Amino acid sequence: MPAPDAPQREAARQLELRRRMREVETDILARAPEHDLEPSLDRIAQVMELLGDPQRSYPVIHVTGTNGKSSTTRIIERILRETGLNVGRFTSPHLHSLRERISIGGESIPAEKFLAAYDDVLPFIETVDAASAAADGPRMTFFEVLVAVAYAAFADAPVDVAVVEVGMGGGWDATNVIDAQVSVFTPVALDHQHFLGDTIIEIATEKAGIIKADAIAVSSVQDEGVLAVLAERAEEVGARLTVEGVDFGVLTRDVGVGGQQLSVRGLAGDHEDLFLSLHGTHQVHNAALAVAAVEAFLGGGEQALDDEVLRGALMDVTSPGRLEIVRRSPTVLVDAAHNPSGALALREALEEEFTFVRLIGVVAILKDKDAQQILEALDPVLDHVVVTRSSSPRSMRPETLGALAAEIFGDHRVTVIENLPDALDHAGALADDGGGVGGGVLATGSVTTAADVRMLLGRNEV
Known part of the structure; x- marks a missing residue:
């Protein structure tokens, strides 16, 4: 039987690399x-x-x-x-x-x-x-x-x-x-x-x-x-x-x-x-x-x-997940702000550099973070907030975060959706409401939230 050619050997090598990498990652994450x-x-x-x-x-x-x-x-x-x-x-x-x-x-x-x-x-x-x-x-x-x-x-x-x-x-x-x-x-x-x-x-x-x-x-x-x-x-x-x-x-x-x-x-x-x-x-x-x-x-x-x-x-530097535009029509921004001072810096940047007619937040925050102050910082720049959870096991329950958000934004400005992909879709529809001109979506609250949304929109490289 003939020996495998170079492309086949390379494919086999890459497969083994991926297998070994998964094995090592599992060991480290344990x-x-x-x-x-x-x-x-x-x-x-x-x-x-x-x-x-x-x-x-x-x-x-x-x-x-x-x-x-x-x-x-x-x-x-x-x-x-x-x-x-x-x-x-x-x-x-x-x-x-x-x-x-x-x-x-x-x-x-x-x-x-x-x-x-x-x-x-x-x-x-x-x-x-x-x-x-x-x-x-x-x-x-x-x-x-x-x-x-x-x-x-x-x-x-x-x-x-x-x-x-x-x-x-x-x-x-x-x-x-x-x-x-x-x-x-x-x-x-x-x-x-x-x-x-x-x-x-x-x-x-x-x-x-x-x-x-x-x-x-x-x-x-x-x-x-x-x-x-x-x-x-x-x-x-x-x-x-x-x-x-x-x-x-x-x-x-x-x-x-x-x-x-x-x-x-x-x-x-x-x-x-x-x-x-x-x-x-x-x-x-x-x-x-x-x-x-x-x-x-x-x-x-x-x-x-x-x-x-x-x-x-x-002019060439990048910082993935930090006020990063990951999609257009509507514009989707992700930001890893996960504490009050980070949320304030995010709000100031939105106020100074972006002119959305309406901006919808997709927010998932870890349960050990100061969710109230993060939400209060974002209140002035979000027209509506869709509360959800990220893939992190430390993510706050959407119902709990939603109740807190309702106290700050009012019930009429808050939607709770358990599943992040569905929350992102709903936020996009709200941003598009009225023809979609000038609407945007901001996904924030944790590094995991930013990462999850990047991946959902096909941005899985940094």
Whole structure:
């Protein structure tokens, strides 16, 4: 019998890759999820030490904050790639695939490289799991395993620099087994209080833990108390703190077609007539923060970036699931806002940059989030809200969320539909009511909601 030809062999190889990837994903997902984390660096530090500390073989820019972390991380990474560097990027959570979280050279890590890195780290993970179990401790979590895979993959590539978003918090976040040259802080607000603390000062104290000795910390505009916490940490470890509005910032901003025109002041110079292909005032501030972070990294804050590099990067940057248009006629937007400050930023962007005659919300919120404040933030911009549930097992029951929404929007502006596909169809019909001119749909409330709607509309890649 003749040997299979090359296309058949490749098809068989791809099939085996998909099978193995599903198997590994199942094994990783069987661990404690990222919302049920273990606040300790002990286990991940042990694994990295057994591996030879690969995370110390490349420089790192570390990004924390409450909202805007993923977008800022993506902007930093895109600028660095425009300078010619091979960049690793670690973000969370993912929209559709675990591999999205680990990017090398602007692309999600291929299945082969993900599996190779996983196979490299697994024996050491199992060693640490066994030692922890012997002491009545937990296995490594889902998130800790992904951090180990990412850091090993970046070393193997190798990358010239990694841009790493924290999962939650900072000091004890599993990503914090690095000594980042630049630490970046997006706005700090209340979220994940059951892990990070009930006050903004407690949360800021935890996040400040990513500032390392002799580093440069780059912060967005913050509450006065937050800045005091960051300044104290920087002084304690001998780092330099730079702050938006003092050391860098947005000079001008105008809404444009498909994005925004802006000029920014970096740490080392002004950059004018830039175009950012993202929506919302918050994204302009994320861009200014990213420019300052890159200038801090490449030249210690003393060498201005080339404007053509910035133009090429900012006009091309993407942030899937963040005020993203995923369909036209009617326009369907998805946004991963999942806390009150995120919902407020979303509302402001809608008010400034979109002119819908009617806007229908499709809202599904996780049960551990502040649904009331999220809904109150969106009330002024939604003509009607269709309450539903996402695919997350943590999604709030539609009946419960619907009753809360009715108190805020009024019964006549709320429809409860259990099934998300049906809710999206109903919202589209409401947006089209009266001829469909100027109507739109906004799907929001959680990352899972944004991901589910993207997938329903055929956007399953990032």
